[in-house]
Every structure is written in C-alpha cells, then in structure tokens.
Amino acid sequence: MSDILYKYKKILIEDYNLDIKSIIKNLDSTDGNVFNIETYNYQYILKVYDAKEHAMNMENTYDLLKENRLDSPQIIRNKYNQPFTNFKNTYLMLYSFINGSSLFNISLSKKVIINVAQYLRKMHDVKINELKLPVVPFKVPEGKNSLLHFDITKGNIFIENDKIILIDFDDAKVGPALCDVAIALTNLFISRKNGTDINGMNIFLDTYYKNNIEQRQVEEPIIKNIATEWLKYTLKNPKLDKKTIDGLENKLLWIEKIF
Known part of the structure; x- marks a missing residue:
C-alpha cells in the first residue's frame, strides 16, 4: 500500500x-x-x-x-x-456506494430512455436558489439557469430497483438546461461503434419536452449548437487519450448530420 x-x-x-x-x-x-x-x-x-x-x-x-x-x-x-x-x-x-448497474451494462430500452429523460427534466425544474456552482465555460443562450450535471454518460447513470440514479456531479454547473440535453443526446445516442440511435433520441426528446412539439422544434437548432460547442470545449482537455479524442471528433461529425 x-x-x-x-x-x-x-x-x-x-x-x-x-x-x-x-x-x-x-x-x-x-x-x-x-x-x-x-x-x-x-x-x-x-x-x-x-x-x-x-x-x-x-x-x-x-x-x-x-x-x-x-x-x-x-x-x-x-x-x-x-x-x-x-x-x-x-x-x-x-x-x-451505488449497487445498481450502469447504462454501460444495460440496453437503452424505451423504458430506460423515458426514465432518464424524466429524471433530467425534474432536475432541471428544481429551483437552484443560491447554489454557487461554476457557470458553463462557453457561450450559451441567455435564459433561466438550472442545475446541470454536465457529464452525462452511460457510466454516470445507474439503475437500481428500476430507479434512475445519477452519480458524479463533480463537473456540475449552472446554466441553460439545454446544455445537459445536448450532452445527453451526444453521449447516450451517438457512438463511433454504433453510429446514431435516432429512435432513441426521439423518445428522449418527446419525453423531455412532454410532447411539446413546437418548443422542441424551436430549441433543436440550439441543442445542436450547444452540442458542438461542448464537444469543442471537451476536446481541449489535455488529459484525454487518443481513443477518447477520436470518439469525440467522430461525434462532432455526426452532430452535423443529425439535426
């Protein structure tokens, strides 16, 4: 030791x-x-x-x-x-310690996607009052600030007894809720190995927006821009290994094609 x-x-x-x-x-x-x-x-x-x-x-x-x-x-x-x-x-x-299984070990079924989207929507609707977290470190649209996890990955989402448990808020920020939406879409539904899961994205967005089609249509271009800015910001991290860098650069290419 x-x-x-x-x-x-x-x-x-x-x-x-x-x-x-x-x-x-x-x-x-x-x-x-x-x-x-x-x-x-x-x-x-x-x-x-x-x-x-x-x-x-x-x-x-x-x-x-x-x-x-x-x-x-x-x-x-x-x-x-x-x-x-x-x-x-x-x-x-x-x-x-969380005893459940992360999404790395669970297929993204419709039920799981819906539960994740509902968790994030509930979290973003929480009144943050005087929560003193860092702000988003790149340019984003002005608006209501929410609690942002800012590192939504399959490894940070656990399921235990059918409950969604979000771990590792070390990178948490305050800022527009669409930042988390953009990060979630990018990390959960786009991968170098499997490409993009458009159906999963639609299930997530339908749930998150509570089927408010008009609001979703207005905000989708903003989500795309935020996803692009977040990926560019993340790629500046000097601690990233080559495999991670390649994966993020691949996501950038897919973002341009999706929205």
Missing part, C-alpha cells in the same frame, strides 16, 4: 470509524481523485478535492438533489458531523 493510501485509510478509520478491508484507486477516474473503499460490511467511494469550495459545492448540490427526491449518492459525514475531512490542503469526501 502506498504512503498516500495508508494515510487515507488512517483518516477513514479515525474520522469515519470504518473497519477498512481495502482501499483501491479507481483507474477509470480521469482526474485520479477517486478511490474504491471496502469494509467488511459495506462499500464506499472516496473522492479527494483540491479546493474547499469544490467540496462545499458538492455538499450543497447533493443536499439539493436529496431535498427534491432525485436519487443520487449520499455524502457520509464524519464523526464530527462534517461533510469532508481536511488533509494537507485537500478535502476528503466519502460517498455511499
């Missing part, structure tokens, strides 16, 4: 009273700040944030989701009833 993992383990034992069986770095995390925790009874997810503001934003975001009955991981407070523990200018936050 590395020195840093040993220190994290010690904090979890002392501050969270956990009987740690194993602590393993999650290699699927782009930022390298996620660790899988296993005790002799439960599993957890540990995230390490560099900024206190980020950790506080996560606390407020997950509290808002819980208040509005939007299923998501729960923050586990330490023995001091604090949502995170400070360690050498980083902030350790412990989350509940």
Whole structure:
C-alpha cells in the first residue's frame, strides 16, 4: 500500500470509524481523485478535492438533489458531523456506494430512455436558489439557469430497483438546461461503434419536452449548437487519450448530420 493510501485509510478509520478491508484507486477516474473503499460490511467511494469550495459545492448540490427526491449518492459525514475531512490542503469526501448497474451494462430500452429523460427534466425544474456552482465555460443562450450535471454518460447513470440514479456531479454547473440535453443526446445516442440511435433520441426528446412539439422544434437548432460547442470545449482537455479524442471528433461529425 502506498504512503498516500495508508494515510487515507488512517483518516477513514479515525474520522469515519470504518473497519477498512481495502482501499483501491479507481483507474477509470480521469482526474485520479477517486478511490474504491471496502469494509467488511459495506462499500464506499472516496473522492479527494483540491479546493474547499469544490467540496462545499458538492455538499450543497447533493443536499439539493436529496431535498427534491432525485436519487443520487449520499455524502457520509464524519464523526464530527462534517461533510469532508481536511488533509494537507485537500478535502476528503466519502460517498455511499451505488449497487445498481450502469447504462454501460444495460440496453437503452424505451423504458430506460423515458426514465432518464424524466429524471433530467425534474432536475432541471428544481429551483437552484443560491447554489454557487461554476457557470458553463462557453457561450450559451441567455435564459433561466438550472442545475446541470454536465457529464452525462452511460457510466454516470445507474439503475437500481428500476430507479434512475445519477452519480458524479463533480463537473456540475449552472446554466441553460439545454446544455445537459445536448450532452445527453451526444453521449447516450451517438457512438463511433454504433453510429446514431435516432429512435432513441426521439423518445428522449418527446419525453423531455412532454410532447411539446413546437418548443422542441424551436430549441433543436440550439441543442445542436450547444452540442458542438461542448464537444469543442471537451476536446481541449489535455488529459484525454487518443481513443477518447477520436470518439469525440467522430461525434462532432455526426452532430452535423443529425439535426
């Protein structure tokens, strides 16, 4: 066990009273700040944030989701009833573990697509009040600000007992709801391997817009523009590997053809 993992383990034992069986770095995390925790009874997810503001934003975001009955991981407070523990200018936050299956392992049936669209619509209708999250980092149309997940992928959507559970709000923003719609369409229904699922897109949009055809027709060109801007913004991330870059560039080409 590395020195840093040993220190994290010690904090979890002392501050969270956990009987740690194993602590393993999650290699699927782009930022390298996620660790899988296993005790002799439960599993957890540990995230390490560099900024206190980020950790506080996560606390407020997950509290808002819980208040509005939007299923998501729960923050586990330490023995001091604090949502995170400070360690050498980083902030350790412990989350509940989701036992369901991600959409990577489940076919996108009509029922699943409808449930995802309904979850996002409900989330976007939530009053965000004074939620202090970053704003969308590229130009978008002005309008009502919503809570945005901003990283809607198959890996961040879980199903447990027929419930949709959205995880990993680390990239959450405030901005127009159409940003999440554009990201969801791009990540859920366009792939290099399978091309585009037009039928799935239509089911999603029909559900999200509650069959308001007029509003959908007005906003579809905006969704296309946002999807393009989001992909260009994402491609600037220096941490992306070649496979991911190729996939995103392929999505850009498909976006031009679809709308």
